[in-house]
Amino acid sequence: MRTAETPATLALYRAATTLAQPFAGALLAYRARRGKEDLGRADERKGLAARARPDGSLIWLHGASVGETISLLPIVTRLCERSINVLVTSVTTTSADILARRLPSGALHQYAPFDAPLFIRRFLDHWRPDLALFAESELWPNAIIEARRRQIPLTLVNARMSERSLARWCRVPRTIERLAGSFDLCLAQSETDAERYRFLGAHRVVTAGNLKYDVPPPPADQIALASLKGMTAGRPVLLAASTHAGEEAIIAQTHRLLAHSFANLLTIIAPRHPERGAEIAATIQAAGLRPAMRSHRLGPDSACDIYVADTMGELGLFYRLTPIVFMGKSLVPHGGQNPIEPAKLGAAILHGPHVHNFASVYEALDEAGGAREISDSRTLAVAFAEMIGDPKCLREMVRAAAAAVEGLTGAVDRTMRAIEPYLVNFALEAR
Secondary structure, eight states: OOOTTSOHHHHHHHHHHHHHGGGHHHHHHHHHHTTOOOGGGHHHHTTOOSSOOOSSOEEEEEOSSHHHHHHHHHHHHHHHHTTOEEEEEESOHHHHHHHHHHSOTTEEEEEOOOSOHHHHHHHHHHHOOSEEEEETTOOOHHHHHHHHHTTOOEEEEEEOOOHHHHHHHTTSHHHHHHHHTTOSEEEESSHHHHHHHHHHTOSSEEEOOOGGGGSOOOOOOHHHHHHHHHHHTTSOEEEEEEEOTTHHHHHHHHHHHHHTTOTTOEEEEEESSGGGHHHHHHHHHHTTOOEEEGGGTOOOOTTOSEEEOOOSSOHHHHHTTOSEEEESSTTTTTOOOOOHHHHHTTOEEEEOSOOGGGHHHHHHHHHHTSEEEOOSHHHHHHHHHHHHHOHHHHHHHHHHHHHHHHTTOOHHHHHHHHHHHHHHHHHHHHO
16 A cells, blocks of 8 residues: 555556566566576576575675676675675676676676565565665666665665656656665766756765776687687778667678778677577678678688677677777667777777767767767778778777776776775674
């Protein structure tokens, strides 16, 4: 029943998610058929744990998908170095695969439960976290309400609030005031994000910077890297990373334009969703080009025009293969992908106009001269040809990109200082 303090929207949401609980199994099966759930760990999505809670204090960190969970890794590492128990939750199978490889020893991963009252209560009853850190804009009502009922301190880290999300939340002001006001601390990526959270009702807001600048570059298998370098030796290489539907056809056209000047050009497409590999290969063939798919254990031999890197967890490998990277999701109006990792690994960045999800990052890269905006296949082809044709300019772009990213680091230190009072209390309680 709704109390006087509970906005009607939250009461309705809690009622709807309660009624939906019996249908979780059907939803999981449907999502599994689409490759979005791991049925072997389906109970975790219902709040049931697969392992015992370790003794002592435990900090729960939650990020929904790959970007959010990767941004939490430096915090997880710092906490584990202090012998604090850490539980990381995420939603996607992709993030689970990456965390399985990159979580430090001692940290645990579980899929986040669906945001339904019963599942959240099960989860919290088992893990009993002493502190919860939610990444970016994870404002799940039942998780927040149930955590507050248990008096679990809540912190929003790497918090961001897009203009579009701000407009949506402004339609339900009492709801967002209740949710944002439930956090003891909000550590925002930028002052703009901080102002938006204050406006929406968050109480203690600090600008800490973007954790993604501090994330170590993704690893790469050195044997696989040496093999790929051998197969691509002497060929100019363009990498299109984290592409989305609609962009691969543009990349194929770019290859056709460049092939007139670079007969041995190799283009690599690493899609954001590897399961689209066959679809992308068909698009390449339709453009009159010869694809090869990494998921089929094929290499980029001399007969291959475009290599489809449709595997998981290998972007670090391909970022190390070429000094020129086009970042996807930017030629379609979806907001862009994170360019920090390739910049750290020695690449100059090309990107389309749609980068609002990482506006500050691209602004810094563009201003420093480490990135260049393009708008279509022709401008992408021109930019690549100019960069390949001027090695000195390319080296300067690579250095500028790395320096721009390095100049924006420090968010991990600021975040750790902000949560230090909680960690001191844990240490005192353990004595």
